[in-house]
Amino acid sequence: MNILHTSFECYPIAKVGGLADVVGALPKYQNQLDHEVNVIIPFYNNQFTKDSKRESLYKGIVRLGEFSYPYTIKRIISPDLGFKVFQIYIEGILDTSDVYNYENDTERYIAFQLAILDWINSEDSVLPDVIHCHDHHTGLIPFLIAHVDSYKTLREIPTVFTIHNAQYQGQISYDKLHYFPDFDTKKIGLLDWDHHINPMAAAIKCSWQVTTVSPNYMNELQEKANGLEGLLRHEKTKCAGILNGIDSQNWNPETDPMIKKNYKITNVVSGRKTNKKWLCDHFNLKAEKPLFAFIGRLVSEKGADLLPEIIEESLSNTDINILILGSGNSETEEQLELLKEKFTGRYNVFIGYDEKLSHIIYAGTDFLLMPSRVEPCGLNQMYALRYGSIPVVTRTGGLKDTVMDIGDNGFGICHDNASVGDVYYSIKRAIALYNDQKKFREIQKRIMKIDHSWNQSANQYIKIYESLIQ
Numbered sequence: 314m315n316i317l318h319t320s321f322e323c324y325p326i327a328k329v330g331g332l333a334d335v336v337g338a339l340p341k342y343q344n345q346l347d348h349e350v351n352v353i354i355p356f357y358n359n360q361f362t363k364d365s366k367r368e369s370l371y372k373g374i375v376r377l378g379e380f381s382y383p384y385t386i387k388r389i390i391s392p393d394l395g396f397k398v399f400q401i402y403i404e405g406i407l408d409t410s411d412v413y414n415y416e417n418d419t420e421r422y423i424a425f426q427l428a429i430l431d432w433i434n435s436e437d438s439v440l441p442d443v444i445h446c447h448d449h450h451t452g453l454i455p456f457l458i459a460h461v462d463s464y465k466t467l468r469e470i471p472t473v474f475t476i477h478n479a480q481y482q483g484q485i486s487y488d489k490l491h492y493f494p495d496f497d498t499k500k501i502g503l504l505d506w507d508h509h510i511n512p513m514a515a516a517i518k519c520s521w522q523v524t525t526v527s528p529n530y531m532n533e534l535q536e537k538a539n540g541l542e543g544l545l546r547h548e549k550t551k552c553a554g555i556l557n558g559i560d561s562q563n564w565n566p567e568t569d570p571m572i573k574k575n576y577k578i579t580n581v582v583s584g585r586k587t588n589k590k591w592l593c594d595h596f597n598l599k600a601e602k603p604l605f606a607f608i609g610r611l612v613s614e615k616g617a618d619l620l621p622e623i624i625e626e627s628l629s630n631t632d633i634n635i636l637i638l639g640s641g642n643s644e645t646e647e648q649l650e651l652l653k654e655k656f657t658g659r660y661n662v663f664i665g666y667d668e669k670l671s672h673i674i675y676a677g678t679d680f681l682l683m684p685s686r687v688e689p690c691g692l693n694q695m696y697a698l699r700y701g702s703i704p705v706v707t708r709t710g711g712l713k714d715t716v717m718d719i720g721d722n723g724f725g726i727c728h729d730n731a732s733v734g735d736v737y738y739s740i741k742r743a744i745a746l747y748n749d750q751k752k753f754r755e756i757q758k759r760i761m762k763i764d765h766s767w768n769q770s771a772n773q774y775i776k777i778y779e780s781l782i783q
């Protein structure tokens with residue numbers, strides 16, 4: 314089968330969060346199942362691009378209203394990522410250094426999608442058997458294929474749309490409708506949600522199949538989806554929740570080149586000790602005390618606004634270390650920075666994005682805190698498990714599917730509400746577990762054996778594609 318994934322992120326080329334990890338791993342596992350898997354993303358003017366090689370394959374033009382943009386399709390030829398990656402270059406639009414947060418993001422998303430369709434519609438390209446669109450940045454593709462006359466040769470290609478996060482829907486105001494190529498105007502309602510063009514809603518309506526990244530998140534979306542819950546209930550029969558996997562070849566403590574000492578189950582204690590010691594030396598923490606860490610975007614979905622109070626409460630009443638890695642809301646960043654002075658020697662924070670540091674944290678922290686309010690799947694807890702650190706999580710979204718509480722013969726620490734009180738209570742339970750070193754080590758070894766690789770879920774997606782092609 315020839316599968317085309319379309320996305321704005323793909324690890325290691327461009328990463329903001331879990332979307333990149335998924336699009337950087339699922340295609341690799343599908344390729345290993347003997348399918349021809351291609352990924353198409355925008356061109357980025359970033360470090361990866363400087364360190365890699367590509368060839369130009371095709372040139373075309375996309376029109377957004379009165380503007381014409383020449384585009385080039387480039388293929389990455391080295392390094393080998395385990396699947397083919399194509400990038401779309403458009404000067405001034407798809408050549409940014411970062412992924413999001415540009416004034417012309419709407420134009421960037423639309424131009425990207427039109428260029429993809431223009432290219433696969435050209436004689437130069439092989440038609441894919443299925444197009445898999447990831448998140449709202451590529452959510453217009455199912456509509457465009459179905460209702461734009463010039464793409465009618467693509468109409469038989471099934472489209473799958475995966476919701477990685479329903480909080481972000483990419484609403485576009487109607488004054489940008491003239492960017493769209495001519496389409497059957499009777500179908501305009503398919504683009505609409507709440508008086509806006511809503512790419513996520515359009516994808517839910519027009520794609521052949523909708524998936525999201527965990528079974529429990531799919532259930533939650535029927536009740537709460539940032540305004541799309543009614544639509545998701547209406548389209549329920551074509552929706553499925555498939556748990557994300559992790560790239561367990563890249564995320565492997567035995568071979569991970571980013572961590573300070575590699576280890577496997579048989580030497581987990583000494584391996585993790587070295588990584589923890591490095592973290593504690595580097596961040597002025599106490600290696601003999603339990604270490605709790607948080608990695609992620611500092612936004613309310615992740616419960617990041619709760620962190621300052623959680624830190625105050627925990628460090629005022631218990632003898633632990635806390636380390637935070639993340640960036641996002643500037644008020645939260647400031648509050649987290651301020652606490653450094655009050656709790657010097659037991660608390661530290663790195664504001665920013667640091668892939669390498671995140672790996673060392675997974676390998677060295679005793680507990681990973683995830684006080685999330687919303688967590689579509691959550692990859693951090695799966696990385697933590699693979700590296701032997703124990704997740705402390707809210708029972709929400711994919712966290713509910715992947716972390717079982719120690720009280721139920723499980724291996725993590727769970728609470729029901731994303732609140733300071735619940736998280737603090739969980740931290741106290743975690744300290745009690747840490748103090749029972751025999752049990753703590755038994756759990757560490759147990760969690761490292763859990764298989765969260767893409768092996769199973771990659772196949773579930775293949776089965777969906779096959780059913781649609783039939």
Ligand code: ADP
Nearest residue numbers: 330331609610639665666667668671691692693
């Ligand atoms: P998101 O909602 O942000 O996509 P996920 O749990 O799906 O959340 O994925 C988050 C990914 O981003 C993980 O690989 C995590 O390690 C990584 N990550 C998040 N913030 C940072 C950061 N500040 N530095 C390094 N890695 C980060």
